[in-house]
Amino acid sequence: MRKQLQEQIARLRDAGALYVDARWYPIEETNELLMWNGNLKEATASRESGVGIRVLYKGAWGFSAASDVGNLAALFDTALDNARVAAERVTFPVRLAEKDAIQATFASPNRTDPFTVPLADKLAFLQAMDEKLNQPGVSQRICALTFIRKQIVLMDSEGSEIEKTIIEVFPSLEVMGLDAQGMMHSRKFNPTRMGDTRGWETLDMDVFSANAERIVREMNEVLVAEDCPKDVRSVILLPGIMYLQTHETIGHALELDRILGYELSYAGGSFVRLSDFGTLRYGSEKLTARADATIPNSPGSFGYDDDGIPTQDNLLIDRGLLVGAITGRQMVEEANARAGRRIFDGSSGANRATAFYRVPIERMTNINIDPGDDGTLDDIVRNTERGIILDGDKSWSIGSNREQFHFATDIGWLVEDGQVTQVVKNSTYQGETIPFYNSLSAVGDESTWEVCYVPNCGKGQPNQIMQLGHGVPICRFDHVRIGE
Amino acid sequence: MKDRILETLRDLRAYALAKGVETAFLYHEEDSYLMRFANSAISLNTNEHLVRLQITAYQGRQRASYEMITALDKLDEMQEGVDIAAEMVQHAQPLSYDPTIPVYAESFSDESGHDPALATFGNPERLAFFNQAVAGLETDEIQLSGIFSCGANTIAQINTRSEQTQYFKTSDAQISIVLSHTALKWEVIAEQSAQQTADLDPDGLRRDLAFLLERYQQDAPQQIPLGAYDIVFGPAALGDLLSMMGYVGYNGGAMKRGYSFLREDQVGQRVFSPRFTLTDDPTRRETFPFRRDLMGMPRRPFPIFVDGVFQGFIWSQDDADEFDAQPTGHTVPHTSMVMQGSDVTASSLQELVAMERDHDVLYIPFLHYMNVVNPSKGLVTGSSRFGALLLKRDGAVVVPYNVRLTQSLLDIFGDRLAWVSQAQVVANTSMSYGARNPRAIIVPALMQVNGLEISHSNPSY
Structure with a gap:
């Protein structure tokens, strides 16, 4: 197969293509198990294989993909034909940033491949969790396990040949209950990074049991709580919501294809302009954010992107100042040319596709916030006059340029004069991105820093789902509207 | 193609019956084309042809599914999928209720929603459509984004409870056109949905876009009071x-x-x-x-x-x-x-x-x-x-x-x-x-x- 792909790549180069790559998925497997109130509603395994071909011709992209690789020549020809038509409407001819030809392999770290674990063992885990969640006050209990294993071979006309084997494990627990008014409330446990691997071994029964008990207890507290007041307060975001705040208003806002207008017809643009790099005060001095695809064990660490660029650790926001973006080979060239200055020194290695039948686009890696020096949660609470601690991603809605947002959380704890006073329900907060990050007044230390996983980030047309991560500490923001 | 799909499903049904596995099959085939525009250029032009098969096995109250992206001529691979689903269902925990397995009393086929001309609307036609819809509206500052997505969708079903089949085939197109101001950042949109080529109306889209552009170009945007x-x-x-x-x-x-x-x-x-x-x-x-x-x-x-x-x-x-x-x-x-x-x-x-x-x-x-x-x-x-x-x-x-x-x-x-x-x-x-x-x-x-x-x-x- 590799030889045939190389031959086809060479043939299209000879036919005038500027660049050709093939992503061959010998196999991608998933296993999804969902138990809802003890019923195994979903016990699904899947397998797919195929090839996606990307061709650059006269400054325009063409793409084709098929699961049936019986006629590779036709598949490559379709991609070239698509590029030829696209070349009829080019305003800024695509150029690709320089890269080295790389021959390499990458395997995500795991001790026990979940696809070697018997289904009976997986179901036993779910059943044990379901029993833990089956407690008074709980009307709905959901336990889910998703396993992914994919083998990707990337070959291109510049001499790269990279093989990746990626394994992911995404477990989750959720309980729901009705309050006295018949209103539904929920509480979730989506485990953060545990250890340096992400195989079956991360499903630690003791950890899950403890958290199952915790979310049941906290949901029952919410059921009898008062409503979140409509107020302006400091919000203290635990990692269970800070990760999503980071994702939506730093991560997506700093995807270079969004900034350049390539997502305007669907996902949206960005309030960030090219002139903002090096000048925009994105947040307070306490805010340092980075795209770090080198941290061990996260879906946002994948060895090499689908342009064949090694993963990197790049600053995005340096003590409040905007300095970087999430980039691939095409966009950095266009951005530098449009800006008339060299903003980006090459791709940051963030171009990824969700499957063989989708084209790579700029995707988040691990978009992290550096830990600060404001201590633990207790320390931050002690130094908060009027605030609310928030956790759990119940609802999120963000402006199309990521300029403003509204989040609802599973739970809130009011803080008065440095003390946690009471739990509240229906907690929400909203704000504008730049004023919000400039109100960042406390950042928790390393002990509060957790790597949260995102299994289902949506973007692109045709639509794509991507897996990634966020390492975030506890953060406090001041003067935030809550309870609306 | 329809006959070949249904024949394959019948072969799979026979295989499942021979194995003694209660099974339902859901076949999905798509031929998808998407031309995407950004910054007044074609930023992506794609074509995907994908065949998916979902195999759901039942054993009393137990249920499990195996899904694959495959090819119609890979009967061996599909049969292997039946074996995997059959193995999975043995380990699935029973539901608290009896899941219904469909019994088709008669075969059903509906291709009334399929317009071959729309399903295979070609590259030149898609580009011509867009060019007509935005004719004269683009400038150096006002740039085009959008998609022209079209294709064909086939769903076919059979199960071990009866020999009857279900077959659905449709064509569709989704068009969205966005014009945005590169400096001022406002955006206007016009959209269209089509089930057949007669639904396509580039002039209608142009009319809507031109009307919005005229309003947006007259005045600077304002923050309105809460x-x-x-x-x-x-x-x-x-x-x-x-x-x-x-x-x-x-x-x-x-x-x-x-x-x-x-x-x-x-x-x-x-x-x-x-x-x-x-x-x-x-x-x-x-x-x-x-x-x-x-x-x-x-x-x-x-x-x-x-x-x-x-x-x-x-x-x-x-x-x-x-x-x-x-x-x-x-x-x-x-x-x-x-x-x-x-x-x-x-x-x-x-x-x-x-x-x-x-x-x-x-x-x-x-x-x-x-x-x-x-x-x-x-x-x-x-x-x-x-x-x-x-x-x-x-x-x-x-x-x-x-x-x-x-x-x-x-x-x-x-x-x-x-x-x-x-x-x-x-x-x-x-x-x-x-x-x-x-x-x-x-x-x-x-x-x-x-x-x-x-x-x-x-x-x-």
């Missing part, structure tokens, strides 16, 4: 609001799980405005309808709200099995929702702008990133996008920066509903996550709701 507004929703916004209602409203399974703002005792009660009538109507070809559901149940117009009175929940087979309810023919990849028009003749933004009014009206064509804040209250939130306009009572037109609405569907479709257009339009609500599944909602062209609070107003884009 407060209550009389809001007119356009088709895309209305389609999204109704889609949300499908998740947290009239779905029987969601209601039983507490994830709905509707209760069983509200059936027969007036819940919404008398101006609100909503029907799942699979006779409307524009919705890419299923005239039978995947269980083989014939689908006919199913009223959900009539003059604001709630008629009843919809039930998929699995939810009906679990909660001991009667299935309503809603085991389908998508429904065919139709909101009835009423008596206001204005059926376009142009006519809305021309209407006399004694209050300011905020026109919101599109709600971006809507999400459910509180399902029990039907509370949703989202931001305006793509060409909102504040129509002043003195006839002036103001371009507002985007605003956020956080409102209950009970209020939006309740007694604050002031009027709806007589004319209906098609809002294409297709996504391309996973398997191709074209879908659309038919909605009145415009709907005005009075006194809705704006909870956030942007100072810029």
Whole structure:
């Protein structure tokens, strides 16, 4: 197969293509198990294989993909034909940033491949969790396990040949209950990074049991709580919501294809302009954010992107100042040319596709916030006059340029004069991105820093789902509207 | 091709029977084309041909599925899938209810929604369509984005309970065109949905875009004050609001799980405005309808709200099995929702702008990133996008920066509903996550709701 792909790549180069790559998925497997109130509603395994071909011709992209690789020549020809038509409407001819030809392999770290674990063992885990969640006050209990294993071979006309084997494990627990008014409330446990691997071994029964008990207890507290007041307060975001705040208003806002207008017809643009790099005060001095695809064990660490660029650790926001973006080979060239200055020194290695039948686009890696020096949660609470601690991603809605947002959380704890006073329900907060990050007044230390996983980030047309991560500490923001 | 697909399914059925495995097969084939525009260029031009097979094995109350992306000539691979599903089901824990396996009394085939010309609309035609739709509208500052997505979708079914088959084939196209100002960052949009080539109307799109451009180029955008507004929703916004209602409203399974703002005792009660009538109507070809559901149940117009009175929940087979309810023919990849028009003749933004009014009206064509804040209250939130306009009572037109609405569907479709257009339009609500599944909602062209609070107003884009 590799030889045939190389031959086809060479043939299209000879036919005038500027660049050709093939992503061959010998196999991608998933296993999804969902138990809802003890019923195994979903016990699904899947397998797919195929090839996606990307061709650059006269400054325009063409793409084709098929699961049936019986006629590779036709598949490559379709991609070239698509590029030829696209070349009829080019305003800024695509150029690709320089890269080295790389021959390499990458395997995500795991001790026990979940696809070697018997289904009976997986179901036993779910059943044990379901029993833990089956407690008074709980009307709905959901336990889910998703396993992914994919083998990707990337070959291109510049001499790269990279093989990746990626394994992911995404477990989750959720309980729901009705309050006295018949209103539904929920509480979730989506485990953060545990250890340096992400195989079956991360499903630690003791950890899950403890958290199952915790979310049941906290949901029952919410059921009898008062409503979140409509107020302006400091919000203290635990990692269970800070990760999503980071994702939506730093991560997506700093995807270079969004900034350049390539997502305007669907996902949206960005309030960030090219002139903002090096000048925009994105947040307070306490805010340092980075795209770090080198941290061990996260879906946002994948060895090499689908342009064949090694993963990197790049600053995005340096003590409040905007300095970087999430980039691939095409966009950095266009951005530098449009800006008339060299903003980006090459791709940051963030171009990824969700499957063989989708084209790579700029995707988040691990978009992290550096830990600060404001201590633990207790320390931050002690130094908060009027605030609310928030956790759990119940609802999120963000402006199309990521300029403003509204989040609802599973739970809130009011803080008065440095003390946690009471739990509240229906907690929400909203704000504008730049004023919000400039109100960042406390950042928790390393002990509060957790790597949260995102299994289902949506973007692109045709639509794509991507897996990634966020390492975030506890953060406090001041003067935030809550309870609306 | 149809014969080959059904023959393959029959072969698989025979294999499963020989193995003694109770099995249902769902075949999905898509041929997808998408031309994407950005910065006035074609930024991506794709074609994917994918064959998917879902194999669901049953053993009493146990159920497990195996899915694959495969090729029609890979019968061995598909048979291996049967073996895997058969192995999985032995380990699956029993459900608390008996899952129904469909028994098709007769074979059913519906290709009435398939227009080969649209399904294979070529590269030159797609480009020509876009060029015509934006002719003369682009400048160095005003740039084109958008998609022309089209293709064919085939679904075929068989199971071990009967030899009968089901076969559905449709064609579809979804077009969205965005014109945006590179420096000022405003965006306007025009969209179209097509089930056949005759639905394509590039001149109509151009007319809508030109009208919006004229308004947007006249004045600088403004931040509008927070407060209550009389809001007119356009088709895309209305389609999204109704889609949300499908998740947290009239779905029987969601209601039983507490994830709905509707209760069983509200059936027969007036819940919404008398101006609100909503029907799942699979006779409307524009919705890419299923005239039978995947269980083989014939689908006919199913009223959900009539003059604001709630008629009843919809039930998929699995939810009906679990909660001991009667299935309503809603085991389908998508429904065919139709909101009835009423008596206001204005059926376009142009006519809305021309209407006399004694209050300011905020026109919101599109709600971006809507999400459910509180399902029990039907509370949703989202931001305006793509060409909102504040129509002043003195006839002036103001371009507002985007605003956020956080409102209950009970209020939006309740007694604050002031009027709806007589004319209906098609809002294409297709996504391309996973398997191709074209879908659309038919909605009145415009709907005005009075006194809705704006909870956030942007100072810029």
